[in-house]
Structures are given as C-alpha cells and as structure tokens.
Amino acid sequence: ASSTSKVSPTIHIVILVERQSHWYLWNVFAPMCGCVILSWFIFLFGGTDGGDVDLLPARFEICVGLLLGIIATKFVVSNNIPKTPVQTLCDSYILVCYTAVLGCGIGVGLVGLVDVYFGQDPAYFLNVVWALSCIGLFLLAQLIFYLRYAQNRNFRNQWVDRAIIEEAVFVNEDYLTASPGAKLARTGSGFMERTSRAQRLMSFGHEGLVRKIVAANWKSDPAMHEFSRQFSDDPSEQQGGLTPVCENSEDDVLQDGSSRTRRKASSKGGSSMAPMGQQTAEMQALGMTLTDHRSRRELLRKTESLPLPGQAEDVKDSRQIEKS
Missing domain, CATH: 1.20.58.390 (Neurotransmitter-gated ion-channel transmembrane domain)
Known part of the structure; x- marks a missing residue:
C-alpha cells in the first residue's frame, strides 16, 4: 500500500437466514x-x-x-x-x-x-x-x-454463491486446494460462468469484491499463469501469479476517498493494477494487456492452445533448443 493511503482492517460476515x-x-x-x-x-x-x-x-x-x-x-x-x-x-x-x-x-x-x-x-x-x-x-x-x-x-x-466466493477469496486459500467442490464453486467451469457470477455480485454493489474475484480467478487459472510468465519481465510474476492485482484491488477498496480517486485515475493506464514492468514488444503486438478486462475474452481464446502446467517444462526446453 502507498504511504499516503489509509488502510483499515475489515471483516466480511455473510449470514443466511431462511425458513424450512x-x-x-x-x-x-x-x-x-x-x-x-x-x-x-x-x-x-x-x-x-x-x-x-x-x-x-x-x-x-x-x-x-x-x-x-x-x-x-x-x-x-x-x-x-x-x-x-x-x-x-x-x-x-x-x-x-x-x-x-x-x-x-x-x-x-x-x-x-x-x-x-x-x-x-x-x-x-x-x-x-x-x-x-x-x-x-x-x-x-x-x-x-x-x-x-x-x-x-x-x-x-x-x-450462497456469494458466501462461498467470499470464503474462498478472503478467508482461507488453502481450503481451496483440499476441497475440489469449493474450488469449483469459486472458479467455475469457464469464463462465462465466472462472468455471470461477477455480474450477480455487481448487482449487490460489491465492485471491489468483483475485482478481487477476477484477480483470484486469473491467478488460479493455469493457462493465465503460463501466459503471464511468458509475457512479463517482473520477477514476482515468476513466483506468485498475479498476486499484486489482488493486493491493489484490496487497497482500492479500503483507502479513503482522495487516495481511491488517485488510484482509480492512475489505474486507467494499467500501471497500478498490475505492476508487471515494461510490456514486451510481442505482448504489445497482440494489442492486449492483462489489466484490461474488456479484452479478457479475446485473451482466453488466444490462450486455449497454451500447454498445461505439466507440459510447460517441455515447451521451454524445446524453445531453448530452437534458440540454440
């Protein structure tokens, strides 16, 4: 977080009361x-x-x-x-x-x-x-x-869906690894399902929560993680996916009005939402950035042909052989 921003602790409580x-x-x-x-x-x-x-x-x-x-x-x-x-x-x-x-x-x-x-x-x-x-x-x-x-x-x-997502994003990330059902409820089966879930959360007025969920879904997707490692020169991207996106989204929600205004104004250029360093020439040629949510659907189509995480090492070895 910035030194001029005001960060306060938050607690998220969801209570579902219904009759039998x-x-x-x-x-x-x-x-x-x-x-x-x-x-x-x-x-x-x-x-x-x-x-x-x-x-x-x-x-x-x-x-x-x-x-x-x-x-x-x-x-x-x-x-x-x-x-x-x-x-x-x-x-x-x-x-x-x-x-x-x-x-x-x-x-x-x-x-x-x-x-x-x-x-x-x-x-x-x-x-x-x-x-x-x-x-x-x-x-x-x-x-x-x-x-x-x-x-x-x-x-x-x-x-109920919102409570599961909040638990997955804010409470316990390790629980997702141990529970396939919770991970499925969080990430869904495809981009359209995650988009519809984000739209439902938008109807409740939780824009900041939507940004956290988009960042978490991006980080948990193997194809997105492989894509970010290929087109980024930031060392943090080699280790933790897009963790800075989630952190900046949380700061954007917790800061006061003036800091939030400055953060939103600076995020229009894509510099504060994902500090990935200088974009490579190959990334700019595609006409996309990882922080532009409007191009996410096109980005997913281009990453369908990327290798799975288990095949990433073989692909890297083949590229090294070609370069040599």
Whole structure:
C-alpha cells in the first residue's frame, strides 16, 4: 500500500437466514389451499335452482367454518415464528386464502339477494359466474406465488454463491486446494460462468469484491499463469501469479476517498493494477494487456492452445533448443 493511503482492517460476515420451506409447504400452504378448494363447493348447493334462499344458511355455515379454520391456522403459524412485523411470502399466502374464502361468502350472499329481487334465472347465472371467477382468480394467484417463490430461491442461491466466493477469496486459500467442490464453486467451469457470477455480485454493489474475484480467478487459472510468465519481465510474476492485482484491488477498496480517486485515475493506464514492468514488444503486438478486462475474452481464446502446467517444462526446453 502507498504511504499516503489509509488502510483499515475489515471483516466480511455473510449470514443466511431462511425458513424450512418444506415444513411450511405441508403444514401451512396445503391446508390453506384445501380450505379454498372446499369453499368452491358451496356454489354447487341448489342444483338447477341456483341461489335457492332455503340453502343460504347451509352455505354460510360452511363458509364461516372455513374462515374460522384459516384464522386459527394464522394464529398457530404466528406463534411459531418470531414476532417481527414482516410480511413474508407465507403471510401473504394466508391472507390471499382468507380473501378467497371471504369472496366466496360474499358471492353466496349476492346470489341470495338476486334470487329474492330478480328471480332464479339471474341468481343461477350469477352463481356460475361468481364461482368461475373465484376459481380463476385463485389459480392466477397460485401462479404469481410460484413465480415469487422461484425468484426468492434464485436470490437465496446467489447469496450462497456469494458466501462461498467470499470464503474462498478472503478467508482461507488453502481450503481451496483440499476441497475440489469449493474450488469449483469459486472458479467455475469457464469464463462465462465466472462472468455471470461477477455480474450477480455487481448487482449487490460489491465492485471491489468483483475485482478481487477476477484477480483470484486469473491467478488460479493455469493457462493465465503460463501466459503471464511468458509475457512479463517482473520477477514476482515468476513466483506468485498475479498476486499484486489482488493486493491493489484490496487497497482500492479500503483507502479513503482522495487516495481511491488517485488510484482509480492512475489505474486507467494499467500501471497500478498490475505492476508487471515494461510490456514486451510481442505482448504489445497482440494489442492486449492483462489489466484490461474488456479484452479478457479475446485473451482466453488466444490462450486455449497454451500447454498445461505439466507440459510447460517441455515447451521451454524445446524453445531453448530452437534458440540454440
């Protein structure tokens, strides 16, 4: 770090708190959905008479019983979760089910009034239309809740992925060597997967974290490491890959505003992000620099033909023979 920069210690904590979705699915969502489905059958009472006034008490008894069951379930669920004023997806679903059963009860009352004042034919027509409307609206609500659930699961997976990456980059580098699964979660299977993961982190506002991850992925890639050793005259590149990139990225995040501004202004030329020394003529002929992330995809295409780390010595020996 520069002597004029202000560096402070940081700590990265990621806490993932979620409910057991399967428990709520079978103990809350399924009973609520069953109550709503049972409420649809009250429109079948009366047969061809449609809204027979004599059947209104039986209809209301069923509707009130279902409403009381939903309210009781609401209180049971509220007692098993923390008393926090948060409208979760589960709370919204219970509210929708309560509204659906209440709408069926209102429809029964309207059918009875139409039967009294307008006759049986309009009452029967309203009975059918109201029943189909209640069924269609509830099925539409089910689709909306499914889409919201899928979106929440996607956010959850992003947070888990982010926690694994932060652990890999900031906590324990040796853990990556011992755990292939953690290394795979960090580096992915290709450039596009790592780019999409970086874009997800960008959406959370962690640009500095993205720079650290890009540097760590670059250092862990054998092809990138071999490429940097071929086109760099900095001795540090022969030993530790692109470690200075990661260090400068961390300083860029931790410095104060003035130092950060100077660092960003100087990094536009590519001198502070990767102090690799003077670029060789062959590197300049390719029209690329290791610090230019916009040319990374082209760089990866050109390095696909590079030898693996185990074959690097053979390639160097052959080059020495050719030079001699």
